Amino acid sequence: MLIIMSAWISVFPTILLAPPKHMWTLATGQGFLITLFSLSWMFLADFNFANSLFLIDKISGPLTILTCWLFPLTMLASQSKMRLEPINRQRTYILNITFLQLMTLLAFTTPDLMLFFIFFEASLVPTMIVITRWGAQERRLEAGMYLAFYTMLGAVPLMIWITKFYSVHGSLLPTLTHTLHITQASTNYPGLFWATYNAAFLIKLPIYCLHLWLPKAHVEAPIAGSMVLAGTLLKLGGYGILRTSPLLQENSLSQTLPIMLIAILGILATALLCLRQTDLKSLIAMSSVSHMNLVVAAVLISSPWSYSGAMVMMIAHGLTSSALFCLANTSYERTNSRTMILLRGTLMIFPLAGAWWLVIVLLNMGLPPSINFTGEMLIMISLYSWSPLAFLIVALNLIFTTAYTLYVLWTTQRGPLPNHIKTLFPYQIREHLLLLLHILPGLLLILNPELIF
Numbered sequence: 001m002l003i004i005m006s007a008w009i010s011v012f013p014t015i016l017l018a019p020p021k022h023m024w025t026l027a028t029g030q031g032f033l034i035t036l037f038s039l040s041w042m043f044l045a046d047f048n049f050a051n052s053l054f055l056i057d058k059i060s061g062p063l064t065i066l067t068c069w070l071f072p073l074t075m076l077a078s079q080s081k082m083r084l085e086p087i088n089r090q091r092t093y094i095l096n097i098t099f100l101q102l103m104t105l106l107a108f109t110t111p112d113l114m115l116f117f118i119f120f121e122a123s124l125v126p127t128m129i130v131i132t133r134w135g136a137q138e139r140r141l142e143a144g145m146y147l148a149f150y151t152m153l154g155a156v157p158l159m160i161w162i163t164k165f166y167s168v169h170g171s172l173l174p175t176l177t178h179t180l181h182i183t184q185a186s187t188n189y190p191g192l193f194w195a196t197y198n199a200a201f202l203i204k205l206p207i208y209c210l211h212l213w214l215p216k217a218h219v220e221a222p223i224a225g226s227m228v229l230a231g232t233l234l235k236l237g238g239y240g241i242l243r244t245s246p247l248l249q250e251n252s253l254s255q256t257l258p259i260m261l262i263a264i265l266g267i268l269a270t271a272l273l274c275l276r277q278t279d280l281k282s283l284i285a286m287s288s289v290s291h292m293n294l295v296v297a298a299v300l301i302s303s304p305w306s307y308s309g310a311m312v313m314m315i316a317h318g319l320t321s322s323a324l325f326c327l328a329n330t331s332y333e334r335t336n337s338r339t340m341i342l343l344r345g346t347l348m349i350f351p352l353a354g355a356w357w358l359v360i361v362l363l364n365m366g367l368p369p370s371i372n373f374t375g376e377m378l379i380m381i382s383l384y385s386w387s388p389l390a391f392l393i394v395a396l397n398l399i400f401t402t403a404y405t406l407y408v409l410w411t412t413q414r415g416p417l418p419n420h421i422k423t424l425f426p427y428q429i430r431e432h433l434l435l436l437l438h439i440l441p442g443l444l445l446i447l448n449p450e451l452i453f
C-alpha cells in the first residue's frame, strides 16, 4: 500500500519536470498506469489489508478504487480547456488535483479516526483552490466561501466527539474499538447527538437542508472539480458515517427519526427541484443530492442490506454523476452555455453524443440491469421492511426521477435547432473515450456485483 501511495506521489515530480508540450499526455498516462497498478494490487489483496498505516476492507476498498479510477479521467476531461492557459497555471492545476487525489485516498485508507479527520478536512483546501481559481464566473468566490463555511461548521462537533471518544476509550482505531464493549452514558437527546457528531459527514453528503453549498460549488467548479466533487468527495461523507456508526451507540432508528424524515423529504424535494432547473449543471447537482439522501436513509436503517445498498449506490452514483458532468462539459465547451434551452436539438448534429446522453441518463435513473438499480432496490427493500409507508413515499421518487430524466433528454436532445449551434466542432475521440471509461466499470460491475457489496 505504501508503494501505491509513493506511486501517486510520483505524479508531482513528473508534472514539475515534464516538458510543457507533453505534460498532459504524461500526467494522463501516468495516471492510467498507477490506476491499473493500484487496481491489480487491490484485487490481489482481495480488499482485505490492514497494518499500522493502512486499512482496506469492504467499505474502503471499493471507494479507494473509485478514487483511483477517476483521477486519469479528470485529466482526460480537463485537457481541452486548460491547454489554452499559461503553462504555470496548468501546472498548479494538475498539482492541486493530484494533491486532492492524495488526500482523498489517504482519508479512505487510514485506520485512525484522527488522521481520517485531518485528511477529510485537508481535502477542502485543494477543492476550494480549484473552484476559486479555475471557476468560470465571478460567483466562484461565493461558492468557495459557502464550501469552506459549511465544512468548517461540521468539523467542530466531529472534532469534539473524536477527542471525547479518545479520552473515554483510549484508542481511535475503529478495528480495535469494534472489539471493545462500548458504553456511553445515556443522554437526554440521543438522536440530536448523533446528528451533531455526524454533521460533518451529513454536510459533505449532503443531506437536504444542508445542501446549499453543493449546487453552487458544482456550477462554478471547472470540470475536474465537478467530477471529483461528485465522484469522490461526497463519498467521503458516506464513508465517514458508515465507519463511525458502529461506534455511536445512539444510532437506533427510533431516536434518529427526524433525520430520517428530512432525508425522505429531501429525496422527493430535490427530485422535484430538478424539474425546475434551467441550468444543466445545477440539475445534475440536485439529482446528486437526491441520490445521496437515499444513502442517508439507508445508513439510518442500518441493516446489512441497507448498508450494502448504500455502498452500491455510492459507487454507482460516483461513476454516473461524474459521467453526466463530463457530458454537460462537452456541450459547455462547444456553446459556452449551461442553459438547457440553448442546447436544444443537439441530437441532430451529434447522434453519437445523443446515444451517450441516453445511456448515462438512463443509468442515472436506475434502469434495471445496472448497479444503480441494484443499489436503489436494496435500499427500497430495507425501507419497506422498516415501514411500508416510508417505502410508498420514497417510491414517488421513482416517478419524479423518470420525469426529470425525460426533461433532460427532451430539452437537450430534441426540439428545433437554434442557429448558434449549427457551427460546432465535432466530438473528439478523447471525449468518447472519456465517457466509455465512465460507463465500462458500471457495466462490468453488473457481471460481478459482489465486489462492492
Ligand SMILES: *[C@@H]1O[C@H](CO)[C@@H](O)[C@H](O)[C@H]1NC(C)=O
Binding pocket: 092, 093, 095, 096, 099, 129, 133
Ligand atoms: C495549488 O494552487 C495554488 C494557487 O494556484 C498554488 O499556490 C499551490 O502551490 C497549488 N498546490 C499544490 C499542491 O501544488
